[in-house]
Amino acid sequence: MLHTTFAKAKEQEACIESYRKMAKSLGGVTKYGKDTPIPLDKILEVCGLQDTIWSLRCTIEPSKNTLIEFACQCAEHVLHFYEDKYPNDNRPRKAIEAARVCITDKSQDAARAARAAWEVAWDAAGAAWDAWEVAWDAARD
Known part of the structure; x- marks a missing residue:
């Protein structure tokens, strides 16, 4: 599955509101890990389609x-x-x-x-x- 990380999202200047919403749903960036993969289907569930499509810019080498x-x-x-x-x-x-x-x-x-x-x-x-x-x-x- 496609995934990204908090570090990659921050590097690409993710929307603060969506970044915080995702972090809250995963228990916080520190607890979850800034380099732990976040599946795009989770982003879709938490933040919606628009943010998921945006997240494609910072995915990790998909096949x-x-x-x-x-x-x-x-x-x-x-x-x-x-x-x-x-x-x-x-x-x-x-x-x-x-x-x-x-x-x-x-x-x-x-x-x-x-x-x-x-x-x-x-x-x-x-x-x-x-x-x-x-x-x-x-x-x-």
Whole structure:
């Protein structure tokens, strides 16, 4: 999983409010450790999506598979907005599932799944654009 540290966040001049919120949730910087890895999913849980995306600038050398998994988790985090608006459109969910298959299965079937995922993802991208507006409106409420 992607992770950062308090030291890296401070080095990149993290927002004081979010830095303190994260520190409080982990029992303080001194207790937790300034160089102890903080998983980005924990940042997502405590500080929200915007701070998690910001945290990508100070992550510690992620692999391609780690980045794909993180993208899947971010997509899942907001997927319910889309599914509420378009309950019969399962393309985004299928794209997430196909991306995960590509991470775990290195066989020829995975290569075929990757090609199929590309097609589903392309269709889902158009649908996601529509969902962005729904999510934006929900975030402002």
